[in-house]
Amino acid sequence: MAVDTREELLDGASFAEEEAVISRSVDKRRREFTTARVCAREALRMLGRPATAILPGVRGEPLWPDGAIGSITHCTGYRGAVLGTRSVVVAIGIDAEQNQPLPDGVLAAIGVPEERRLIRELLREHPSIRWDRLLFSAK
Structure with missing residues (x-):
């Protein structure tokens, strides 16, 4: 399942555990984190799974509930998530980038x-x- 948006989805969108993770983040990071997780929870719902906090792992990767696998992406003006069920999908990824040159090197x-x-x-x-x-x- 894939869900994406070009809007900021912020109202009542975070779980307390997620708020704790981003409580000291700058506003831009808070909006990216929150909106991307709204997308991820909608994808979970589409899989028939309940809404839950999606916390970051040690490398910032989303920690999915048991049985789920997915990926989250965000860049200026875009947020998205793609999810599947581990019994069906081995790996899944999504990435969004601006159509701009890479930095030097x-x-x-x-x-x-x-x-x-x-x-x-x-x-x-x-x-x-x-x-x-x-x-x-x-x-």
Whole structure:
């Protein structure tokens, strides 16, 4: 199940445990965190699961309730979540990025020589699409 939004969904959206996690965060981070979890809880509901707090793990990854697997993403103007059931899905991911160039040095760090060559060609042929950012997102 996938749920996404371009709006901020903030009213009554957080569990107390989640509020504790973001209580000292800046407003932008609070909005991203809260809205993305509203999306995730709606996806849980679509799977027939009850709403629950979705806390971050040690690396910031969402900790899903037993039997669920999913991914959350957010960037400026967009939030989304995709979820499945572990008995059906082994792994699932989602990523959203702005169509903007990667910061200096990132492509060199993530791309092998052949990928970097292809990215240069694609950028020459279709400069309106940030192929470097797409590669980053896919990886």
